[in-house]
Structure formats: C-alpha cells, structure tokens
Amino acid sequence: MLLCIDTGNTNTVFSIWDGQKFLAHWRISTDHRRTADEYFVWLSTLIAVQKFELQINACIISATAPRVVFNLRVLCNRYFDTRPLVVGKPDCALPVAPRVDTGTTVGPDRLVNTVAGYERHGADLIVVDFGTATTFDVVDFDGAYVGGVIAPGVNLSLEALHMGAASLPHVDVTRPPRVVGTNTVACLQSGIFWGYIGLVEGIVTQIRQERQRPMKVVATGGLAPLFDQGFDLFDAIEDDLTVHGLRLIHDYNKEMGNV
Secondary structure, eight states: EEEEEESSEEEEEEEEEEESSSSEEEEEEOOOOOOOOHHHHHHHHHHHHHHOOOOEEEEEESSSGGGGGHHHEEEEEEEEEEOOEETTTTTTSSOOOOOOOOOOOOHHHHHHHHHHHHHHHOOEEEEEEEEEEEEEEEEESHHHOOEEEEEHHHHHHHHHHHOOOSOOOOOOOOOSSSSSOSHHHHHHHHHHHHHHHHHHHHEEEEHHHHHHHHOOOEESSTTTGOSSSSSSSOEOOOTTTTHHHHHHHHHHHTTOOOO
C-alpha cells in the first residue's frame, strides 16, 4: 500500500492508497518540531481505530514546508522500511517537466496539482488552489506546468487585517447576505468574499486572454466550495486533487524503475 503525504504550510494530509482507492485521509497541523516517532504514534492510532490491516510498502511526499521533510523521511524509513519519493527532488521524475525560467523552483504542490489536473481534465487547464496562499497553476497542451499566479490566501488576508488593524475583529469566512455591510463583521466578510470572487474572475480572465484559447478551471482546497455558490467560476471542484497527483507520480516513477 502507498502512503501519500501532502504537507502544506498549515496542515499535513496523510492518505492511504490500496491500489484501487484511497482508504482514508487524515489531517494534522504542520509542525517542523514533530518527530518521526510522534507521527507514527498518531498515525498508527488512527489506523487501529479504523481497524485497517495495512502493509505500507511505499511512500511519497510533497512538502511546501521544507523543514518537515527530514522527520517525514525518518518516519518512512524507520517504521515502514521504505525510502520515500519526495516531489521536487532529482530522483522523483515527473511525466512532463515544467517549463519555467531557468533556476526557478516550483512548489511541489503545484507540480502535483498539475499532474492530477491534466490526468482528470486534460490540457489547457487552470488549477486554483485555496490554501495558505491562493495559487493559479497553468497546465499546457501536453500536461506541463508553464507558470501561474500566487496571491495571499483567504485566511492569511483575514489574519493580516486582524493583526494590522487593532479595531478589526477576526471573522469567519462566509458569504454575507448583502454586499454592503451594516456592521464591522459584515463589512469584513463582504470584503473577503466578494474580493476573492473578483480576484478569481479577474485572474482567470487575464490568463485566458494571454493564452488566447479556452481554458477549463478546476478548484481545490478547503474553501473552494465557498466560492462556487452559483457563480460558475469553476468547471469542477476536486477535494482530493493533490493526493491523487501524488499517487500518479508514484506510479509513473514505479514504471520508470525509480522505486
């Protein structure tokens, strides 16, 4: 069985693939101080609770927080007796290499989303990922990542407002009943919600104009459904896009003899 580990700046998702389907997805906060032993105790407890009979014999990691990779490698080596693939490292091949400026390092989550998006939706695609940052990844005719856009994430923007303006409270992200708020909370919610609707619409429009071709838009990330309430922004929402991409990349490297 394959253990897919998707480490973002805020949360880390562990998913188990049995060769046919994902059996489980578990989430934990990303913390570079967490040891391999702590990961294993947490993970093995969840496995026991769900009464799985697991034989994990392969691992793949995507990490936008590089400091956590060491302990995740130790977890895979010590407890599953396997050397993990790490997306973005030279020994982890991609089906199609990214086409970006020489010397540019592309976030592994963006590479993984590109692979998964192309496999599920084909070429000429924009993948919008609502994470700590809101990213737009452009997938070319052959499945290559060819660049994109990085904007502040929704929760990051709210936190910055709360920290930078002492009189502004922290609010939940939700769709307000009206655009014009009549109290501080409603004004903040409107600014965030309608601001990000405008941001997505504007960036997607500009990408389509620059590419001069029709492009599908796929969204992923926990807040994606919030911005899909009757606005026809996205052609699809994919909850498991990143872990699906990890599985595809592992399969590709297995075919290439890298694992």
